[in-house]
Amino acid sequence: MTIDRKERAMDQQKLKELVQDMSLIEKINQLLQVTSGFFIDDVELTGPIRENGITEQSIAQAGSVIGLLGAKKYKEIQDAYIKNHPHNIPLLIMLDVINGFRTIFPIPLAQGATFEPELSKRCAQIAAKESAVSGVHVTFAPMVDLVRDARWGRVMESTGEDTKLNSDFAIAMVEGFQGTNVGEEYSIAACVKHFAAYGAPNGGRDYNTVELSENTLRGYYLPAYEAAVKAGVEMVMTSFNTLNGIPSTGNQWLNRNVLRDEMGFDGVLISDWAAIEELQYHGYAKDRKEAAGLAMNAGVDIDMMTGIYSKNLESLIEDGTVKEELLDEAVLRILNLKNKLGLFENPYKDADEEKEKEIILCEEHRKVSLEAAEKSFVLLKNDGILPLKKREKIALIGPFVSEKEIYGVWSMLGRPEDTVSIAEAADKVRMDYEFTFAKGCNILGAEDSNLIPDQHVQEPSKEDEERMLQEAVEAAKNADKIILAIGEHRRMSGESASRSDLTLPKIQYKLLDAIYEVNPNIAVIIFTGRPLDLREVSEKSKAILNVWLPGTEGGTAILNTLINKVSPSGKLPMSFPYCVGQVPVHYNEYFTGRPYDPKTGGKEYRSNYRDIPNTPLYPFGYGLSYAKFQYDDIKLSKDIMSIGETIDAYVTVKNVGEYAGTETVQLYIRDCIGSVVRPRKELKGYQKVTLQPGEAKNVTFEITEEMLRFCKDDLSFGSEKGEFHVYLGTDSSTEEYVSFNLN
Ligand code: GLC
Numbered sequence: 001m002t003i004d005r006k007e008r009a010m011d012q013q014k015l016k017e018l019v020q021d022m023s024l025i026e027k028i029n030q031l032l033q034v035t036s037g038f039f040i041d042d043v044e045l046t047g048p049i050r051e052n053g054i055t056e057q058s059i060a061q062a063g064s065v066i067g068l069l070g071a072k073k074y075k076e077i078q079d080a081y082i083k084n085h086p087h088n089i090p091l092l093i094m095l096d097v098i099n100g101f102r103t104i105f106p107i108p109l110a111q112g113a114t115f116e117p118e119l120s121k122r123c124a125q126i127a128a129k130e131s132a133v134s135g136v137h138v139t140f141a142p143m144v145d146l147v148r149d150a151r152w153g154r155v156m157e158s159t160g161e162d163t164k165l166n167s168d169f170a171i172a173m174v175e176g177f178q179g180t181n182v183g184e185e186y187s188i189a190a191c192v193k194h195f196a197a198y199g200a201p202n203g204g205r206d207y208n209t210v211e212l213s214e215n216t217l218r219g220y221y222l223p224a225y226e227a228a229v230k231a232g233v234e235m236v237m238t239s240f241n242t243l244n245g246i247p248s249t250g251n252q253w254l255n256r257n258v259l260r261d262e263m264g265f266d267g268v269l270i271s272d273w274a275a276i277e278e279l280q281y282h283g284y285a286k287d288r289k290e291a292a293g294l295a296m297n298a299g300v301d302i303d304m305m306t307g308i309y310s311k312n313l314e315s316l317i318e319d320g321t322v323k324e325e326l327l328d329e330a331v332l333r334i335l336n337l338k339n340k341l342g343l344f345e346n347p348y349k350d351a352d353e354e355k356e357k358e359i360i361l362c363e364e365h366r367k368v369s370l371e372a373a374e375k376s377f378v379l380l381k382n383d384g385i386l387p388l389k390k391r392e393k394i395a396l397i398g399p400f401v402s403e404k405e406i407y408g409v410w411s412m413l414g415r416p417e418d419t420v421s422i423a424e425a426a427d428k429v430r431m432d433y434e435f436t437f438a439k440g441c442n443i444l445g446a447e448d449s450n451l452i453p454d455q456h457v458q459e460p461s462k463e464d465e466e467r468m469l470q471e472a473v474e475a476a477k478n479a480d481k482i483i484l485a486i487g488e489h490r491r492m493s494g495e496s497a498s499r500s501d502l503t504l505p506k507i508q509y510k511l512l513d514a515i516y517e518v519n520p521n522i523a524v525i526i527f528t529g530r531p532l533d534l535r536e537v538s539e540k541s542k543a544i545l546n547v548w549l550p551g552t553e554g555g556t557a558i559l560n561t562l563i564n565k566v567s568p569s570g571k572l573p574m575s576f577p578y579c580v581g582q583v584p585v586h587y588n589e590y591f592t593g594r595p596y597d598p599k600t601g602g603k604e605y606r607s608n609y610r611d612i613p614n615t616p617l618y619p620f621g622y623g624l625s626y627a628k629f630q631y632d633d634i635k636l637s638k639d640i641m642s643i644g645e646t647i648d649a650y651v652t653v654k655n656v657g658e659y660a661g662t663e664t665v666q667l668y669i670r671d672c673i674g675s676v677v678r679p680r681k682e683l684k685g686y687q688k689v690t691l692q693p694g695e696a697k698n699v700t701f702e703i704t705e706e707m708l709r710f711c712k713d714d715l716s717f718g719s720e721k722g723e724f725h726v727y728l729g730t731d732s733s734t735e736e737y738v739s740f741n742l743n
Pocket of ligand 1: 066096140193272273495
């Protein structure tokens, strides 16, 4: 039955009246989110679930659902749900659409490597469209947690270690998902997460303690969430971690003072999965009832999947621990989101079985996935072995040559049959190259089974391992060049995937060694969800192309890059450490009172390691091209800036190589003296230029006083007079600078 709801155009007043008209239980259940399983399967509401407060009635009145239903099923459920609801309030459908729905884009860390937020906006628009026609209203994205520790498996969901870059991508993704307003066709509501500073867990161990000075929190970690709020994000998700001793999900200062009062967020605040219940395990609540009260008073509107509000809010209101007006405010925010989505007038929104068939994975969407993948690849090393030349004998070796699950773990709807592998892409150009293929080994060997949840490792027999290795060695012997496709298993990064080591699966080094012994002309393709320790790979290869987890068109993007249909142009959004002992490592570190400069030597009594360098193997912003870029004539329009004025910074970039290429010119600024110490340099701008061989372009950046502001010792944001150094270069290790003074 399709309910025609045109007559109920809701406005704020009507919404408030609706809230006043709802019973206490109805209002409480509006704060419950359950998985779609409760609406699809006849879930046996056994003791534990019922004890949690999830009952037939709370399901029948649950405000929202997490999970995919598909257009047809969603419509059926929505009809029944509305009909049974005492006030016919529509259901809200939420899902993790992180980097694509069915057309899968590169993981967010790879999207960060494009240094092209506008491209991520297009990816998010496509993801929103495919989700919307399948019945989704809200996505739990973008994740904007700043990351500096590659041991943490969820770095793959972030856009990296830089505050500005994360803020730019946060805005782009929110705008991509939500459009100009979430009520328009094919828009879905976005949810910025995980508030706050989930990306800074001690030891890089997931869900672990976060301890940050308020200056560091405000100066580096909060701005990207605030950028999303200013971009109009409709929802925020609390993080699992404690922040300076208080769990985010029960943190009134963080959620009411900072998020709502300072940042001006007036949308819905949802807990992460079971995070309210976890206040007990943190030792912050003595029981479920106290946990529910703490979360409610901290401003958490929706309880994801524990029933803890349904079970306890009535008595918390009765005993005065929670004021009913807090409940009313939460309900109003949730109804307001449903109203913005137009669900009162059209509870189906964009759900449409015909359009599902028509647009999901269409050619146009695949093309954007291909473009995003190509632009995300980072060429870390190239001794001239790439690009491949026609008629060369190329051995495609490695467990990723035919691998089709080359998308991140949050690509839950990604399917191998939709994805193009390297081998499949190579087959399309086989007339121009002499390709041979050999797997060489599995992604994981018997010694690597602890690297992913054990239900996913097919243990090869010793004989199989030996046979695959020998086949690969034979293929390598007879080739001009080897393309060795290796890397992390997709399940080695993501949630609950922290590692104490950043090297590759052991079995893959056996393959690398065996190949290297018979033919050193190796170009390595690295699949990974995180920065890795690539020292050994670098020693035994002549090129390294980091392709992250590239998504649906990954194989095509890789082949296009290998044969120079496109030149690699990605830049690292997160430092690749020299080794795990260097972590956390990031480009915008402080000098310390004993700065160590390898050029001036003197390792004694300096801030350094005895056994490794301070600098990462590959720094933030680094990435090569087939072109060769030369920077000349860096200069400023003037060397004094007064408040209210700007300065232009100029540089000439020339392609002195034999191939065309695209360079991301980066602007960094160092504030030499501050009331709090200031980092070596900070990214303040970036521009892409495409240059043919021999071509040069002038690139100009406008430097504003606003760029010079930072979180000062009194926690206010502002600039301070004094000397500034301006760097214009190819990555964060750029050393040449020009100076100006702010008066
Ligand atoms: C997970 C994640 C969060 C995700 C949520 C719903 O635990 O922390 O990012 O959106 O649960 O799947």
